[in-house]
Amino acid sequence: xxxxxxxxxxxxxxxxxxxxxxxxxxxxxxxxxxxxxxxxxxxxxxxxxxxxxxxxxxxxxxxxxxxxxxxxxxxxxxxxxxxxxxxxxxxxxxxxxxxxxxxxxxxxxxxxxxxxxxxxxxxxxxxxxxxxxxxxxxxxxxxxxxxxxxxxxxxxxxxxxxxxxxxxxxxxxxxxxxxxxxxxxxxxxxxxxxxxxxxxxxxxxxxxxxxxxxxxxxxxxxxxxxxxxxxxxxxxxxxxxxxxxxxxxxxxxxxxxxxxxxxxxxxxxxxxxxxxxxxxxxxxxxxxxxxxxxxxxxxxxxxxxxxxxxxxxxxxxxxxxx
Numbered sequence: 214x215x216x217x218x219x220x221x222x223x224x225x226x227x228x229x230x231x232x233x234x235x236x237x238x239x240x241x242x243x244x245x246x247x248x249x250x251x252x253x254x255x256x257x258x259x260x261x262x263x264x265x266x267x268x269x270x271x272x273x274x275x276x277x278x279x280x281x282x283x284x285x286x287x288x289x290x291x292x293x294x295x296x297x298x299x300x301x302x303x304x305x306x307x308x309x310x311x312x313x314x315x316x317x318x319x320x321x322x323x324x325x326x327x328x329x330x331x332x333x334x335x336x337x338x339x340x341x342x343x344x345x346x347x348x349x350x351x352x353x354x355x356x357x358x359x360x361x362x363x364x365x366x367x368x369x370x371x372x373x374x375x376x377x378x379x380x381x382x383x384x385x386x387x388x389x390x391x392x393x394x395x396x397x398x399x400x401x402x403x404x405x406x407x408x409x410x411x412x413x414x415x416x417x418x419x420x421x422x423x424x425x426x427x428x429x430x431x432x433x434x435x436x437x438x439x440x441x442x443x444x445x446x447x448x449x450x451x452x453x454x455x456x457x458x459x460x461x462x463x464x465x466x467x468x469x470x471x472x473x474x475x476x477x478x479x480x481x482x483x484x485x486x487x488x489x490x491x492x493x494x495x496x497x498x499x500x501x502x503x504x505x506x507x508x509x510x511x512x513x514x515x516x517x518x519x520x521x522x523x524x525x526x527x528x529x530x531x532x533x534x535x
Contacts, residue, residue: 239299239476240273246466248304249288251281252398254370255417255502259334259464260304262496266487271479272484277304281398284371286312289467292323297469299476303327305467307375310520314527315373315487323520325470329512330477331484332465336502337437338379339447341430350433351453354413357386362390368411369411370399372532378458379415379436381530383450386458396421406430417462418443419501436460463505463519465512472526 246264250256260277268275280288285308295301303309309327313319321327340351346365348354358365368376372395384391394411396402399420406414407429418441424430425444432447436459440449450458466484468477470501487493488506497504507515 225226239479240271242266242273242300244273244275244300244302246277246302246304247288247292248277248279249281249285249291249308250279251398251400252279253420254303255307255336255420255462255500256285256306256464258419258500259497259502261502262493263304263333263466263484263487266490266493267483270486270490271482284308284312284315284374284377286316286373288529289313289323289327290321292467293323293326293469297472299468299472301469301479302330302480303467304464305329306464307519307523308373309467309532311375311378311523311527312373314520317522317531324517327467328470328472328477329507329516330466330468330480330509331488332463332498332505332507332512332515333484333488334502335461335463335505336500337370337435337441338375338415338460338462339418339421339435339437339444340383340413340415340433341406341421341425342413342432342433342469343406343409343411346431347410350377351450351455351500353449354433355389355455358387358389358391365412366392366394368394368396368402368404368414370404370531371395371397373527375460375462376402376415376417378526378530381532382458382460382526383415383436383455384455385526385529386455387451403430415460417501422501441501462517464502465507477509499513 246260248257264275264277280291289309292303310323315325320355368378405411425432434450435441435447436450494504
């Protein structure tokens with residue numbers, strides 16, 4: 214028996230040493246950042262902004278893999294189920310908390326199956342109108358929508374996305390009945406709004422900006438605490454009397470739960486360096502976003518607050534689980 218105990222002790226020691234060696238060698242293979250959205254949207258853009266910096270800081274090849282679908286659920290689910298070894302990461306955001314809540318039987322729990330590493334970019338959502346909407350201001354829109362329930366519709370890139378829930382929050386705060394039209398993705402929704410299939414949509418300021426500058430979309434209001442320097446003449450919803458309707462889309466890196474803390478620390482150090490790089494900040498600003506940095510502790514606190522916030526909006530809106 215004593216011999217068996219000795220062999221087990223030696224085996225345990227070998228496993229511990231091999232695990233320590235693996236951590237010490239991190240990273241020693243390709244790192245994958247999963248973008249849970251189709252190419253072209255804010256999520257994909259941010260993933261590709263951080264990719265070269267992470268590659269440089271960790272001295273390892275980093276690739277971006279698009280896994281769009283179900284408003285970000287599929288990509289988030291994929292990372293939540295991945296091996297917690299630091300080689301499969303998620304470009305996360307509020308959608309990572311929302312879409313799981315909307316599932317009757319979610320395959321992952323954002324509170325327990327994903328862990329924030331860092332947050333490094335944010336952008337306010339904004340209400341934009343296409344040519345079909347004749348109202349020139351939010352006040353005109355709200356007044357006409359109240360007088361004619363169901364007359365207007367609003368597009369989004371899918372049920373449960375922040376663009377969808379921005380619209381639901383807007384309806385709750387204004388007491389209006391506006392029909393929601395869900396598109397398969399962001400690009401389809403923008404095209405539908407520009408072409409007059411729907412009256413309006415909420416969009417990230419960064420991705421709406423080119424269409425606004427081209428005269429294809431008309432900005433009505435920014436869902437932020439203050440006006441944005443990219444569009445200084447566009448009022449906030451709060452200025453227009455619509456309180457507590459702010460929606461800031463944020464972007465950060467998530468890892469599967471149980472990823473060893475030394476690996477999270479290495480990643481966190483790399484992302485702090487990236488966030489402080491003036492070139493990275495310039496590129497973020499060029500996309501109409503703000504360079505916002507939270508370390509792991511700050512990101513985790515914010516992550517939990519986002520879960521609670523969107524859970525309450527979903528319940529108040531009566532959105533059915535899928």
